[in-house]
Amino acid sequence: MRLIGFILLAFIWLASLPSAHAVQPDEIMSDPAKESRARDLSRELRCMVCQNQSIDDSEAPLARDLRLLVRERIAAGDSDAQVIVFLVARYGEFVLLKPLLKSHTLLLWLLPPLALVGGGLALWTHTRRRSKAAVADESLFKLSADEEARLERLTAAEPEKPV
The missing domain is CATH 1.20.5 (Single alpha-helices involved in coiled-coils or other helix-helix interfaces)
Known part of the structure; x- marks a missing residue:
């Protein structure tokens, strides 16, 4: 019984560890504030290949392209809302992990x-x-x-x- 409790505790501890991110060192922006915005946005966007992972967590090539696109738009001076609007216009609402509250x-x-x-x-x-x-x-x-x-x-x- 103690072994089962220990195993359960180990799984809970492992689940609480921060998840590994797929962001490559060459993707990271030099400005920490912009990088933080990019990471926050990347956690809200769905990987179109994995479909149940954010692009921040996915190692798929398309997720990398989307991360770079987010960073490119932020570097161009877009706000977070403008980046989201751009990506939704380009890929549809499916790109959002949390869909917008609309009639449909x-x-x-x-x-x-x-x-x-x-x-x-x-x-x-x-x-x-x-x-x-x-x-x-x-x-x-x-x-x-x-x-x-x-x-x-x-x-x-x-x-x-x-x-």
Whole structure:
């Protein structure tokens, strides 16, 4: 049991370590403030090859190209919003790891909370029905007066056996 606890603790510790980034040394900007902006933007953009990784974490060649493009736009003086608008215009909204809240993405944003509320209501309804059924079933196990008297006679007649 201690071994399992140790292994679990080791996995939690490893998961808490900072993730490795795929940014190459030749991509890093000389200005630390601009590099910080580029890294923040890179964490918000999806790698089109890996699809579930940010371009900051991906080692795919297309992710490298996107990182360089982000740094190029920042060096040109674009704001973070302008860089995002440029990339969305070029690659579509799929490039964003966190989609924008618009009418066509409303279902995407509302489905998880609605599913959670629906699951909670289903669980609550099931629990209520089950508790009502348990109360109704209790009456099936009650003995009549004749059965209780017979049970008393039988238990009094038999000596107790040691267990």
